[in-house]
Amino acid sequence: xxxxxxxxxxxxxxxxxxxxxxxxxxxxxxxxxxxxxxxxxxxxxxxxxxxxxxxxxxxxxxxxxxxxxxxxxxxxxxxxxxxxxxxxxxxxxxxxxxxxxxxxxxxxxxxxxxxxxxxxxxxxxxxxxxxxxxxxxxxxxxxxxxxxxxxxxxxxxxxxxxxxxxxxxxxxxxxxxxxxxxxxxxxxxxxxxxxxxxxxxxxxxxxxxxxxxxxxxxxxxxxxxxxxxxxxxxxxxxxxxxxxxxxxxxxxxxxxxxxxxxxxxxxxxxxxxxxxxxxxxxxxxxxxxxxxxxxxxxxxxxxxxxxxxxxxxxxxxxxxxxxxxxxxxxxxxxxxxxxxxxxxxxxxxxxxxx
Amino acid sequence: xxxxxxxxxxxxxxxxxxxxxxxxxxxxxxxxxxxxxxxxxxxxxxxxxxxxxxxxxxxxxxxxxxxxxxxxxxxxxxxxxxxxxxxxxxxxxxxxxxxxxxxxxxxxxxxxxxxxxxxxxxxxxxxxxxxxxxxxxxxxxxxxxxxxxxxxxxxxxxxxxxxxxxxxxxxxxxxxxxxxxxxxxxxxxxxxxxxxxxxxxxxxxxxxxxxxxxxxxxxxxxxxxxxxxxxxxxxxxxxxxxxxxxxxxxxxxxxxxxxxxxxxxxxxxxxxxxxxxxxxxxxxxxxxxxxxxxxxxxxxxxxxxxxxxxxxxxxxxxxxxxxxxxxxxxxxxxxxxxxxxxxxxxxxxxxxxx
DNA sequence: TTGTAAGCGTTATCAT
DNA sequence: ATGATAACGCTTACAA
Numbered sequence: 134x135x136x137x138x139x140x141x142x143x144x145x146x147x148x149x150x151x152x153x154x155x156x157x158x159x160x161x162x163x164x165x166x167x168x169x170x171x172x173x174x175x176x177x178x179x180x181x182x183x184x185x186x187x188x189x190x191x192x193x194x195x196x197x198x199x200x201x202x203x204x205x206x207x208x209x210x211x212x213x214x215x216x217x218x219x220x221x222x223x224x225x226x227x228x229x230x231x232x233x234x235x236x237x238x239x240x241x242x243x244x245x246x247x248x249x250x251x252x253x254x255x256x257x258x259x260x261x262x263x264x265x266x267x268x269x270x271x272x273x274x275x276x277x278x279x280x281x282x283x284x285x286x287x288x289x290x291x292x293x294x295x296x297x298x299x300x301x302x303x304x305x306x307x308x309x310x311x312x313x314x315x316x317x318x319x320x321x322x323x324x325x326x327x328x329x330x331x332x333x334x335x336x337x338x339x340x341x342x343x344x345x346x347x348x349x350x351x352x353x354x355x356x357x358x359x360x361x362x363x364x365x366x367x368x369x370x371x372x373x374x375x376x377x378x379x380x381x382x383x384x385x386x387x388x389x390x391x392x393x394x395x396x397x398x399x400x401x402x403x404x405x406x407x408x409x410x411x412x413x414x415x416x417x418x419x420x421x422x423x424x425x426x427x428x429x430x431x432x433x434x435x436x437x438x439x440x441x442x443x444x445x446x447x448x449x450x451x452x453x454x455x456x457x458x459x460x461x462x463x464x465x466x467x468x469x470x471x472x473x474x475x476x477x478x479x480x481x482x483x484x485x486x487x
Numbered sequence: 488x489x490x491x492x493x494x495x496x497x498x499x500x501x502x503x504x505x506x507x508x509x510x511x512x513x514x515x516x517x518x519x520x521x522x523x524x525x526x527x528x529x530x531x532x533x534x535x536x537x538x539x540x541x542x543x544x545x546x547x548x549x550x551x552x553x554x555x556x557x558x559x560x561x562x563x564x565x566x567x568x569x570x571x572x573x574x575x576x577x578x579x580x581x582x583x584x585x586x587x588x589x590x591x592x593x594x595x596x597x598x599x600x601x602x603x604x605x606x607x608x609x610x611x612x613x614x615x616x617x618x619x620x621x622x623x624x625x626x627x628x629x630x631x632x633x634x635x636x637x638x639x640x641x642x643x644x645x646x647x648x649x650x651x652x653x654x655x656x657x658x659x660x661x662x663x664x665x666x667x668x669x670x671x672x673x674x675x676x677x678x679x680x681x682x683x684x685x686x687x688x689x690x691x692x693x694x695x696x697x698x699x700x701x702x703x704x705x706x707x708x709x710x711x712x713x714x715x716x717x718x719x720x721x722x723x724x725x726x727x728x729x730x731x732x733x734x735x736x737x738x739x740x741x742x743x744x745x746x747x748x749x750x751x752x753x754x755x756x757x758x759x760x761x762x763x764x765x766x767x768x769x770x771x772x773x774x775x776x777x778x779x780x781x782x783x784x785x786x787x788x789x790x791x792x793x794x795x796x797x798x799x800x801x802x803x804x805x806x807x808x809x810x811x812x813x814x815x816x817x818x819x820x821x822x823x824x825x826x827x828x829x830x831x832x833x834x835x836x837x838x839x840x841x
Numbered sequence: 842t843t844g845t846a847a848g849c850g851t852t853a854t855c856a857t
Numbered sequence: 858a859t860g861a862t863a864a865c866g867c868t869t870a871c872a873a
Contacts, residue, residue, distance in 0.1 A: 144633070146866055157844045162868060174842060194610045195552045196866035200849045204549060206592075206611075214578045215769070217571060224568045227595050231604075236611055238560075239593040241581050250585075256548045257560075257590055279498070360773060389773045396775050415569070416770045419714060419743045421750050500850055511860045516852060528858060550850035554865045 145190045154184035161185070166192060198258060206236040207442060208254035208262035214241050217414045218384075218431050222265055222285060225435030233443045235260070242267070251276045261442045263435075266327055283442040284454050285434055286329045293445065294454030295437045298462050299329045302427040303336025305464045306381040306409040309425070311344045314472045315379040315407060319352035321366040321391065322383030330358065333383050333411060352377055356387065363390025371398050378473035379407035385414045385426055388469075392420055403471035413465055422468025429462050499544045508538035515539070520546060552612060560590040561796060562608035562616035568595050571768045572738075572785050576619055576639060579789030587797045589614070596621070605630045615796045617789075620681055637796040638808050639788055640683045647799065648808030649791045653683045656781040656816045657690025660735040660763040663779070663818055665698045668826045669733040669761060673706035675720040675745065676737030684712065687737050687765060706731055710741065717744025725752050732827035733761035739768045739780055742823075746774055757825035767819055776822025783816050 147165070151158040156177060163173055164181040184190075198204040209226055211219040223239065230237045238259060240250040247267055254262055261281030264272070274291075284294030310318050318341065322334050341348050354370060356362030363382055370376055371394060382388035388410030392402065400406050402422055410417060413428035437460070441451050451457070501519070505512040510531060518527055518535040538544075552558040563580055565573040581591045592613060594604040601621055608616055615635030618626070628645075638648030664672050672695065676688050695702050708724060710716030717736055724730055725748060736742035742764030746756065754760050756776055764771060767782035791814070795805050805811070 144866090148866080158866090159845080159868075160843060162866095163843085166868080172842065177842080191606070191610055193553075193612060193866055195549055195558060195612045196849090197868075198549045198849090199547075199553050199851085199866080200868045202849070209593075214568075214574045214581075215571065217569065217574070220568045220571070220574045223593070224595055224597065227568075227593055228597060228599075231594070231599060231607070236592050236607065238590050239563075239577070239581060240585070241578055243578065243582060245582075245585060252545070253585070253590065256545055258547060258549045360769075389770075393773070393775075415714075416743075416773065419747070419770065420774065421747075498850090502850080512850090513852080513861080514859060516850095517859085520852080526858065531858080547850050550865090551852070552865095553850080553867090554852045556865070 145188045149188055150185045150190050153188060154180045156181060203260055204258040205234060206238055206259050208238045208240060208259045210240045210242055210247060210250055210262060210267060211265045212242045218412050221431035222435035225432035226263055226439040229436045229439035248276055255280055260446050263438045263442055281445050283438045285438050288328060288455045290453050290455055292453060293441055293451035295434055295457060296459045297429045297434060298459040299332030300336035302411055302462045303333040304340040305427055307337045307340035309464055310379045310407060313470060316346055317377045319370050319377035319380040321354045321356055321363055321380060321387050323358045324355040330383050337381050358384050358387055360386050360390040363387030364394050367391035367394035371400060381409045383411055385410040385412045385417050388424055402469050404474055407470040409470060425467045425470040426465050427462050428465050430460050433460060499542045503542055504539045504544050507542060508534045510535060557614050558612040559588055560592055560613050562592045562594060562613045564594045564596055564604055564616060564621060565619045566596045572766050575785035576789035579786035580617055580793040583790045583793035602630055609634055614800050617792045617796055635796060635799050637792045639792050642682060642809045644807050644809055646807060647795055647805035649788055649811060650813045651783045651788060652813040652816050653686030654690035656765055657687040658694040659781055659818045661691045661694035664733045664761060667824060670700055671731045673724050673731035673734040675708045675710055675717055675734060675741050677712045678709040684737050691735050712738050712741055714740050714744040717741030718748050721745035721748035725754060735763045737765055739764040739766045739771050742778055756823050758828055761824040763824060779821045779824040780819050781816050782819050784814050787814060
């Protein structure tokens with residue numbers, strides 16, 4: 134008889150269960166892990182299940198992975214966890230993945246290059262990976278073949294993915310400001326080749342053009358998408374001969390930096406300066422006045438990406454991300470935007486516009 | 488020479504490499520994955536390595552895990568990723584883990600119960616888990632036996648772990664405020680059984696007592712550790728007959744909520760109210776005035792926990808967390824604290840204290 | 842309906 | 858120094 138005392142640290146296997154139930158090991162496997170299709174005598178099944186319970190049997194996913202050649206694990210690669218936006222993406226993806234029985238191998242692209250992460254992930258036989266804003270150019274295709282890939286916020290002709298309506302976000306911001314009466318509107322955003330930011334800028338530009346307003350090139354300020362970047366950019370804007378009356382920041386961090394610059398310059402928001410952010414992170418509601426911004430469904434992006442991947446792993450292929458409809462975004466009007474101060478009489482301004 | 492690229496979906500195994508190099512499969516394993524101790528003819532080794540390269544061989548970690556009975560993966564369980572504090576913890580832990588060759592299975596304890604997560608993790612044969620603020624009571628011990636555990640911010644007689652100097656944090660806050668001349672100081676914090684919060688409160692209370700100041704029980708306000716909680720708690724404080732001149736909030740979110748309440752009540756920070764937070768999340772610097780707070784090294788906590796676990800997996804056991812020296816915290820003085828307004832002449836106040 | 846046998850891709854223990 | 862051979866714990870034909 135097997136010596137399976139509590140002292141032994143050895144894990145309980147299907148063999149142990151089989152021995153105790155008086156059946157063969159494959160029968161145990163059949164009962165415990167197989168489709169309900171498994172034809173096995175009810176009496177036997179009962180015995181096996183009881184034995185498994187008594188022994189505290191836990192299947193070994195590693196062994197299963199080896200033979201099935203599927204790990205039921207996915208990789209999730211994000212640029213930077215301390216950015217709350219990505220934290221939400223991870224959160225959403227993780228929840229769905231766990232619900233569907235997948236484990237999530239988290240990779241933060243902080244110092245480590247993405248290729249190292251992908252290497253490690255494929256060595257672990259992940260069934261697929263979700264790549265968030267990995268930088269379109271930086272994905273060497275050969276690193277990915279054989280793995281299922283889902284992209285977040287990156288257009289691709291090859292892989293499926295999800296994205297938010299970045300162009301719509303830019304447009305909404307512009308239209309909101311224009312509707313308030315602003316004509317001299319600035320843009321602050323990074324020059325990086327991150328697709329989302331490019332699209333936000335494009336949406337902004339187009340909406341302004343559509344409104345018949347040509348934006349002074351001096352009002353486009355490039356800055357890294359951080360608080361510090363927004364701060365610096367806003368400072369230069371305020372130093373201009375004719376500062377804008379409003380500004381659209383490509384994300385909320387930039388906007389919060391802009392707040393600081395305004396505070397230091399004694400510029401009152403929204404009286405002297407309207408500011409629109411983008412993302413709607415939690416802290417948009419914590420500054421005074423609360424930040425008007427475009428809400429991006431970060432958690433939903435992560436969740437959808439995970440669902441897409443899971444479905445694909447189940448053999449249901451998705452179209453390339455280029456052809457997937459982006460998730461809608463929405464304007465959240467708060468206290469940081471208002472009609473421009475009537476430095477010139479309102480009538481004359483209206484006269485200008487007409 | 489053949490660059491068999493896209494066509495063959497089958498992964499390259501040690502057998503393939505062996506065939507190409509004209510050696511046996513175990514030899515390949517010996518060369519490719521074994522300690523430098525492996526005695527194998529230089530010429531053979533060379534041939535094997537070349538063959539592996541030409542074929543693009545990647546070791547299969549799953550197979551290795553099965554036979555070695557180690558997965559080189561660890562689980563990381565955190566309460567809530569959208570709290571930037573935990574995001575930092577994850578970030579720190581992940582970096583160290585990756586550096587040490589471990590993969591990180593991330594589990595967010597949001598909806599899912601911790602037992603389910605632990606079940607999944609052990610099924611995947613993780614070598615160990617890091618548990619952050621899992622709530623001392625909620626860890627059924629039997630869920631953990633056989634796994635290596637490292638705790639974050641939880642004292643334990645059984646498992647090793649790391650913690651920040653929570654009591655010191657509370658003390659620093661109190662001492663800072665007392666040094667500024669405050670005598671009527673409030674505390675806002677959760678009643679939950681999270682150890683860290685209890686300790687912060689205790690440190691605060693003791694420091695006040697040591698300063699010879701007895702804190703009015705009405706000035707202890709219980710609130711969930713969120714912005715909303717801080718907002719509500721501060722409101723009730725401001726509504727009191729004799730509001731405090733300063734308040735210590737058990738974390739920065741509470742403090743930011745308190746800011747809001749002050750703004751709405753027309754109470755000026757720091758003139759009418761000094762506020763000290765705890766954690767030093769990024770946004771402490773984004774509010775106006777910038778928040779004075781106690782910096783907790785979140786990332787470092789994660790990193791240390793990971794190192795502790797890795798070392799333990801290498802066979803170097805660590806002492807239980809109760810006996811591990813907590814990580815130092817530090818006071819970051821910013822704009823939200825100042826001497827109390829001299830409602831009574833300063834002299835008389837000094838007279839009171841002497 | 843169930844047991845036998847053959848792998849999954851490694852590592853580990855031997856002989857040779 | 859290298860090559861058989863046997864695990865690791867499981868799934869999956871196929872045979873009984």
